[in-house]
Every structure is written in C-alpha cells, then in structure tokens.
Amino acid sequence: xxxxxxxxxxxxxxxxxxxxxxxxxxxxxxxxxxxxxxxxxxxxxxxxxxxxxxxxxxxxxxxxxxxxxxxxxxxxxxxxxxxxxxxxxxxxxxxxxxxxxxxxxxxxxxxxxxxxxxxxxxxxxxxx
Numbered sequence: 231x232x233x234x235x236x237x238x239x240x241x242x243x244x245x246x247x248x249x250x251x252x253x254x255x256x257x258x259x260x261x262x263x264x265x266x267x268x269x270x271x272x273x274x275x276x277x278x279x280x281x282x283x284x285x286x287x288x289x290x291x292x293x294x295x296x297x298x299x300x301x302x303x304x305x306x307x308x309x310x311x312x313x314x315x316x317x318x319x320x321x322x323x324x325x326x327x328x329x330x331x332x333x334x335x336x337x338x339x340x341x342x343x344x345x346x347x348x349x350x351x352x353x354x355x356x357x358x
Contacts, residue, residue: 237270238266238270242266243273243274244274244278245356246260246264246270246275247277247278247280248280248358249264249298249358250271250274250275251280251285251288252288252297252358254297255292257271263298286318286322286324286334287334287338288358289317289318289321290334290335290338291338291343291357291358292358293314293317294306294344295357297357298356298357298358300353301353302350302353303351304351305348305349306331306335311328311335314326314328314331315328315330342354342355
C-alpha cells in the first residue's frame with residue numbers, strides 16, 4: 231500500500247519556481263531544500279510564470295544571501311555594488327549600475343524584506 235502525501239502548497243511551489251530560476255541552482259538542490267519531488271518542481275515551473283516575479287530583486291537577493299542560505303551579512307560597499315550591477319547586467323541584460331543596485335537595495339529595505347544595521351543587513355522574509 232502506498233502512502234499519499236498532501237500536495238505542496240501554492241506558496242511552496244512559487245518559492246520552488248523562483249529558486250530554480252536563479253543561475254547555478256540545480257533541480258536537485260531545489261528539491262532537497264524545499265522537500266519537493268522532481269515532478270512537483272516540474273509542475274511548479276509549468277504552473278507559475280517566471281515573468282510574474284520581480285526578477286531583479288530575486289537575483290540581487292540571491293547574490294546577497296547565497297540563494298537564501300544566509301539570512302545576514304555585510305552591506306555591500308560601493309565597489310561591491312558595481313560588481314553586483316555588472317552581474318545583474320550580465321544575467322538580465324538590463325543596464326544595471328551601482329546606483330540602480332543601491333536604489334533596489336533601498337526598496338528592499340523600505341518594503342521590509344531587508345533590515346539594515348550600519349554595515350550589515352538581515353533578511354526578514356524567507357527567500358525565495
């Protein structure tokens with residue numbers, strides 16, 4: 231007799247779809263971190279359109295938090311902002327600059343996703 235597990239919640243499926251979009255994050259890693267089967271991840275990717283998520287924010291948060299593995303760290307210096315901008319532009323081809331990354335970080339703080347303490351940040355919501 232097989233055991234039936236309840237289906238994953240929509241929130242969990244959305245998180246899986248978002249995490250899988252991050253460059254360098256594998257299907258096996260998503261499944262292991264979120265406790266999903268490969269079939270569930272495939273359904274999540276089919277069901278939730280990646281374009282619906284604020285991609286630059288997700289990409290920036292993945293850089294700051296090592297794809298959600300860390301919840302705190304050092305606030306980026308001006309040089310690190312330029313490096314982040316270069317990476318965002320490489321992945322998304324959006325013309326990111328250090329100033330646009332700083333503005334994006336400020337919006338993450340304003341929206342309560344990040345807290346900033348002098349030279350550090352704390353992630354306040356689960357990512358992804």
